[in-house]
Amino acid sequence: MSQIRSKARLDRVVEWFRKEAPPKLYLLEKPPHPREFPFPCFFKAFGRFWERQGVHFYNNVFNKTEIGLYSKDWNPRVHGIYCHWRYYGTNRDVPFTEVKLSDLRAWFGRRNYSPRAIWAEFMRLFYQYRRDYFSAYHVNPIEFLFRMFFSWMLFFWVLRGLILNEFDHTKEAIYHW
Numbered sequence: 001m002s003q004i005r006s007k008a009r010l011d012r013v014v015e016w017f018r019k020e021a022p023p024k025l026y027l028l029e030k031p032p033h034p035r036e037f038p039f040p041c042f043f044k045a046f047g048r049f050w051e052r053q054g055v056h057f058y059n060n061v062f063n064k065t066e067i068g069l070y071s072k073d074w075n076p077r078v079h080g081i082y083c084h085w086r087y088y089g090t091n092r093d094v095p096f097t098e099v100k101l102s103d104l105r106a107w108f109g110r111r112n113y114s115p116r117a118i119w120a121e122f123m124r125l126f127y128q129y130r131r132d133y134f135s136a137y138h139v140n141p142i143e144f145l146f147r148m149f150f151s152w153m154l155f156f157w158v159l160r161g162l163i164l165n166e167f168d169h170t171k172e173a174i175y176h177w
Contacts, residue, residue, distance in 0.1 A: 066116075070082055071088045071120075073088040073089050073090060074088045075088075083127075084123065084124065084127035085124050085125075085127040085128035085131055086124070087124065091110075093107070093110060094107065
């Protein structure tokens with residue numbers, strides 16, 4: 001008798017949950033009549049148009065740049081394997097730390113300030129830093145310590161914001177109620 005009562009109670013609970021189940025999302029189920037999708041010819045032509053625009057951009061704009069290519073001054077017979085952090089230019093200058101004050105103005109005059117040169121120098125420094133501190137061959141605890149420090153700072157910033165209710169932006173509203 002108790003088994004029948006518990007079965008009936010279980011059925012009532014299951015029925016209650018079935019009534020409260022949220023409706024299915026439309027995006028996850030198939031449309032009722034896929035062939036009646038509006039304007040299939042238009043969307044096919046429109047997609048083809050954007051595909052051709054991408055091909056045109058790649059062939060006529062992106063391909064004419066030097067993005068992703070090796071440095072022009074790099075010669076594999078002379079320099080060997082390409083290293084991202086090494087400068088392959090012809091004129092190697094005196095390092096900034098060894099420049100005399102009387103030669104400082106001339107040293108700055110020899111610098112190339114074009115956006116491409118600035119970007120190349122930035123990327124050389126990035127790869128050099130990555131090689132020195134995040135290399136798999138020369139393991140350094142700096143990577144682990146930096147990630148742990150950043151993780152703890154992020155965690156405590158979120159915790160502080162939740163405790164002090166700093167993520168509630170209604171207090172900055174013009175009209176308070």
